[in-house]
Amino acid sequence: MSLETFIDLTFTGLVVGAIYGLFALGYTLVYGVLRLINFAHSEVFMWGSFAAVWVMMLLGGRTGMGVLPAIGLLLVALVAAMLVSGGVALVVERLAYRRLRAKNAPPLVALISAIGMSFVLSEVMGLRDRIAGWVGLREPLAPYVEKARENVSFVNPLQSVTLFSISGFQVRSTQVIVLVAAIVMMVGLDQFVRRSRLGRGVRAVSQDPEAAALMGVDKNRVIQLTFLLGGLMAGAAAVLYLMHIGVTKFNVGFILGIKAFTAAVLGGIGNIRGALLGGLVLGLAENYGSNIFGSNWKDVVSFLLLVLVLLFRPTGILGESLGKARA
Amino acid sequence: MPELTTDDTSTGAPREFGPPLLSMEAVTLRFGGVVALNDVSFDIRQGEILGLIGPNGAGKTTCFNALTGVYQPTSGQVVFDGRPLGNRKRYQINRLGIARTFQNIRLFQNMTARENVLVGADSHHRAGVVNSLFRLPLHRRETADGNRLADELLDLMDLGHRSEDLARNLSYGEQRRLEIARALATKPKLLCLDEPAAGFNPVEKQRLMDLIRRVRDLGNTVLLIEHDMRLVMGVTDRIVVLEFGKKIADGLPSEIRNDPAVIAAYLGVDDETDEEETP
Amino acid sequence: MSTSATSARPTRPARRGLGDRWAALPKPAKIVVWVLVALLVYALPLLNPPILSTPDSDFGSVMFTVASYALVALGLNIVLGYAGLLDLGYVGFYAIGAYTVAVFGSLHGKVPFVLLIVLAVCISTASGLLLGAPTLRVRGDYLAIVTLGFGEIVRLVFLNTEWLNAARGITNVPRPPSLDLFDVPQLQWSGFTATVDLGTQSTFLKFGLLDGIPYYWLALTVIIVVLVADVLLQASRVGRAWEATREDEEAAELNGVPTFRYKLLAFAMGAFIGGLSGALYAARTGVVNPETFIIQLSMLFLAAVVIGGQGNRWGVLLGAVVVAYLPERFREFAEFRVLAFGLLLLALANFRPQGLLPPRRARRAKAAAQELEELEHSGAASGDTKEGGIRA
Known part of the structure; x- marks a missing residue:
């Protein structure tokens, strides 16, 4: 492996890994508070990606715009994706979890409920042409709903330029933006959970729901907040993913969701900083692995990593906890 | 006994x-x-x-x-x-x-009283898949023994009349006694x-x-x-x-x-x- | 201490449902009924009953699909319904069974059919043991994700291994040996009058390309064998151990149940049946392709078990029929089937987690709880307090 390839693999691995980490936050937050795997989180991401694509189409984003309008458009797309993902995450909480929580249902039932929710969310997107047809909007919405089961491209209005190069490897602006944005978002979330009053509530519930309730923390509000935060981050991850990869699809969430979950487990599920670390490690492992075994085996590498981590260190690299380590 | x-x-x-x-x-x-x-x-x-x-x-x-x-x-x-x-x-x-009961009752709630005791009795049984599938003599003997033991223990614990009821439907006192019966069935x-x-x-x-x-x-x-x-x-x-x-x-x-x-x-x-x- | 409980025991109301009357039948009568039902089910694709029959696709082939889903559901039911292990990668065993038949029967060998089936179940069971031995120690929801990963890995390995023909898949998978004994005519319906259709005949046990009926008969026979084994096993030490493990693993362990061993057993038996079903599938279609074994198939299998009622063998059979048959019967809605199952899973988890046809225990427990509730109400009305020892 040449030095150039190595740097290439490392850098793109970090970029993809940061996206995984951002996506993984939703799994980690919800697991920290509810001790449940939110299987439908993958579709929260997918809906955010479509929101970004549609907003960009609506606002007429195209390559070769001026830099400032392009950045403006991207920011609008980012906000739209975060809002849609946050909203979908709240819907997931409301429809798939709240009733079961009230009944104290076993975790497997909650998992099945989330699997059902995940089917519904991805199929509604995959059948959007049909559904638009039922309400007579298929014609007017044609550019948005046609070819519902195929890849949809995201137009990135911001042209990617080479910033500098390290021993032959060219560092592109988009990659740097994605990496920096993902890390900034994560640090922001970490600080929010650590320092704000709402964040304290999240930590309190995750450490001892009973005691938190006795101290006057509204558990339902905290849980909604957790889903919302996870959703917002997934929406942001979706936009960064689109900037990096360029296409999305109604079932894009499935594989990516498993990878983000792997990232969460790798770093220690329930641990916010662990999600970032897990994401980066996974991104690197995937890239190095695909270089060694061939790119076809990329997904096998990440699945194997997941299985191995669950078997040998189920608490992950940093251990399970939201905020602080628990005994 | x-x-x-x-x-x-x-x-x-x-x-x-x-x-x-x-x-x-x-x-x-x-x-x-x-x-x-x-x-x-x-x-x-x-x-x-x-x-x-x-x-x-x-x-x-x-x-x-x-x-x-x-x-x-x-x-x-x-x-x-x-x-x-x-x-x-x-x-x-x-x-x-060594057999035990639990401070907060831990019965198999959706199994009958008899089945709870049988699980205990099974600890000294040996019939596995093959014996069970073909209803070989070992399975039949152990089933009969297990049921006899269950009857004896349920009677000992004043639960004879509740043997076919689900554990969750027993009263608190009955559940406590059923736990003892289940533990005793392991012949501790x-x-x-x-x-x-x-x-x-x-x-x-x-x-x-x-x-x-x-x-x-x-x-x-x-x-x-x-x-x-x-x-x-x-x-x-x-x-x-x-x-x-x-x-x-x-x-x-x-x-x-x-x-x-x-x-x-x-x-x-x-x-x-x-x-x-x-x- | 039990006096009040004893006296509170009601004289059971004279409610004689179908179940009670069935239970009262003498054993020979029951056997006769069972045999008649089985014969009817065998004959279904020949009878082509008007409402049941699928207008858009060959009814015999549809019935084979239904039967293979039913077989898979029975296997997954042992894992999920009896032992309480959520396996999201069940398709992996199905794929391994199918590929074993294809690889050793067509691509890299000419092993005789019966041996192929034996080989298929051996390899899938072994893979179940290999996967289960390390993973069954992890927490339940982690197990779900590990198995999900396993299912995907199996598909990706098939997809990327040149020795297994990679994405091209394998063709010319051997069919079961034919007997060619005699021809059986089918019924043809116009409205509600039937005529014997001598044009389309099914040759008794000719495993060809077009006629799905012999495959259906084969699969149905396997199902009956598995069902009998399932009944025998559930009502035995093994079945009790599974149930105790599912109810309370620690209490089971402390009462002498080697829970890990029983979980592994359930996992292996599930893999056995999954592999068997995959082998039959490969023999029927004659082709295997990695794209058949996508993880969504696992989800459909899961849907069959959960919709029907995990833990109840008749429930999961019903679930398999719902999942496999309805989309074929109502072809116009076929593209909505995943959406429909998603909605159904969501609704069932929230409103009826025990499934359409819950296990007898859950029903018994519910009836008893209702009874108790009624008693409490009437007791409260007459000022009769519950016994002193009760404390939640």
Whole structure:
């Protein structure tokens, strides 16, 4: 492996890994508070990606715009994706979890409920042409709903330029933006959970729901907040993913969701900083692995990593906890 | 099973007991920085009813968990029937001959009373997939034996009329007794009861004392953790007292009653506190 | 202490449902009924009953699909319904069974069919043991994700291994040996009058390309064998151990149940049946392709078990029929089937987690709880307090 390839693999691995980490936050937050795997989180991401694509189409984003309008458009797309993902995450909480929580249902039932929710969310997107047809909007919405089961491209209005190069490897602006944005978002979330009053509530519930309730923390509000935060981050991850990869699809969430979950487990599920670390490690492992075994085996590498981590260190690299380590 | 001898007046006179069945040998258990058990040693002798008492948080249940293999001692060892428990798995410890009930009832709620007891009886059965699939003689013999044992134990525990009801539909007292029946079905040498009278009224307690004696008279050794001093004093042959993870006394009920250390430990604790532990 | 409980025991109301009357039948009568039902089910694709029959696709082939889903559901039911292990990668075993038949029967060997089936179940069972031995120690929800990963890995390995023909898949998978004994005519319906259609005949046990009926008969026979084994096993020490483990693993362990061993057993038996079903699938279609074994198939299998009622063998059979048959019967809605199952899973988890046809225990428990509730109400009305010992 040449030095150039190595740097290439490392850098793109970090970029993809940061996206995984951002996506993984939703799994980690919800697991920290509810001790449940939110299987439908993958579709929260997918809906955010479509929101970004549609907003960009609506606002007429195209390559070769001026830099400032392009950045403006991207920011609008980012906000739209975060809002849609946050909203979908709240819907997931409301429809798939709240009733079961009230009944104290076993975790497997909650998992099945989330699997059902995940089917519904991805199929509604995959059948959007049909559904638009039922309400007579298929014609007017044609550019948005046609070819519902195929890849949809995201137009990135911001042209990617080479910033500098390290021993032959060219560092592109988009990659740097994605990496920096993902890390900034994560640090922001970490600080929010650590320092704000709402964040304290999240930590309190995750450490001892009973005691938190006795101290006057509204558990339902905290849980909604957790889903919302996870959703917002997934929406942001979706936009960064689109900037990096360029296409999305109604079932894009499935594989990516498993990878983000792997990232969460790798770093220690329930641990916010662990999600970032897990994401980066996974991104690197995937890239190095695909270089060694061939790119076809990329997904096998990440699945194997997941299985191995669950078997040998189920608490992950940093251990399970939201905020602080628990005994 | 031998004839039941309901010997209700046997509490007073000291009885003769066999060699130690189980020995706690300098057992220490730490969780992180907390020392839950500190160098605890005592024996349980064959055929006796040993009471394990102590104020809240004294380490009774921890001690119980150490000797049923739920926790591994940090140092020291538990020797049962001449063999150290070591790092045997929990089901293997059960098969050595230690059975237990739980402070908060843990029955198989969606199985019938009979099935609960049968699960216990199955611990000394051997029929596997092949025997079960082809209904070979071993399966048939064990099924018949298991059901006979279940009938006997359910009758012993006054549950004969409830055998086909789901465990969850039994009353609280019935569930407690079903747990004892399930534990007995594993044919233990040592039966460990973790606060079996929690939540019982005086009449029920009296009947429970009779039951425990009957179980002992059938040849079992019994370890009893109990809060209710009257029950412990009335039914046990010997008592071990724990406080803050340490053994502070070990002797006949009459001796324990007058032991200054025990009185000090229990000072301010009413004899009648028979309620469940409050956090 | 039990007196009040005893006296509170009601005289059961004289409610004689179908179940009671069935239970009262003498054993020979029951056997006769069972045999008649089985014969009817065998004959279904020949009878082509008007409402049941699928207008858009060959009814015999549809019935084979239904039967293979039913077989898979029975296997997954042992894992999920009996032992309580959520396996999201069940398709992996199905794929391994199918590929074993294809690889050793066509691509890299000419092993005789019966041996192929034996080989298929051996390899899938072994893979179940290999996967289960390390993973069954992890927490339940982690197990779900590990198995999900396993299912994907199996597909990706098939997709990327040149020795297994990679994405091209394998063709010319051997069919079961034919007997060619006699022809059986089918019924043809116009409205509700039937005529014997001598034009389309099914040759008794000719395993060809077009006629799905012999495959259906084969699969149905396997199902009956598995069902009988399932009944025998559930009502045995093994079944009790599974149930106890599912109810309370620690209590089971402390009462002498080697829970890990029984979980592994359930996992292996599930893999066995999954592999068998995959092998039959490969033999029927004659082709295997990695794209057949996508993880969504696992989800459909799961849907069959959960919809029908995990833990009840008749429930999961019903679930398999719902999942496999309805989309074929109502072809116009086929593209909505995943959406429909998603909605159904969501609704069932929230409103009826025990499934359409819950296990007898759950029903018994519910009936008993209702009874108790009624008693409590009437008791409260007459000022009769519950016994003193009750404390939640």
